[in-house]
Amino acid sequence: MPSYADSLKVTCDLLRPHVAPARDIRPSDRIQEDLGLDSLTVMEFAADVEARFDVSIPAEMYEQIATVDDVARVVVSLSGGAP
Numbered sequence: 372m373p374s375y376a377d378s379l380k381v382t383c384d385l386l387r388p389h390v391a392p393a394r395d396i397r398p399s400d401r402i403q404e405d406l407g408l409d410s411l412t413v414m415e416f417a418a419d420v421e422a423r424f425d426v427s428i429p430a431e432m433y434e435q436i437a438t439v440d441d442v443a444r445v446v447v448s449l450s451g452g453a454p
Contacts, residue, residue, distance in 0.1 A: 372450040373424065379443040385419045386439065398440035406439075426450060 373381070383396045390396060390406050402408050408416060420442060421427055426449040428436075436442055 373446060375443055375447050378424065378446040378450075379439070381423060382420065382439055382442045382446070385416060385423060389416065396439060398438065398443070400439050401437050402439065402442070403437075420446065424450060 379398060386396055386402075386406060386408075389408050389412055394406070396406065400406050402413060402416070403410075417428060417433075424446045426446060428445060428449065432445060436445055
């Protein structure tokens, strides 16, 4: 099971291709509002997260995910760790 730090790093790595190269990605960044991902790109990113971490994010959980930190915590939680 990935640690929070590992899941945060990989989450940032998965976001990198969708964000301007000079833009830092911070845990508090909102995926759509701050990083500029549109709804289709968010779904592609979510699929990448699920594939990379071998997890399935339930549809009802998407409402709780807004920031980079939220993604990392959900990954840890779904992997059996404490968020």
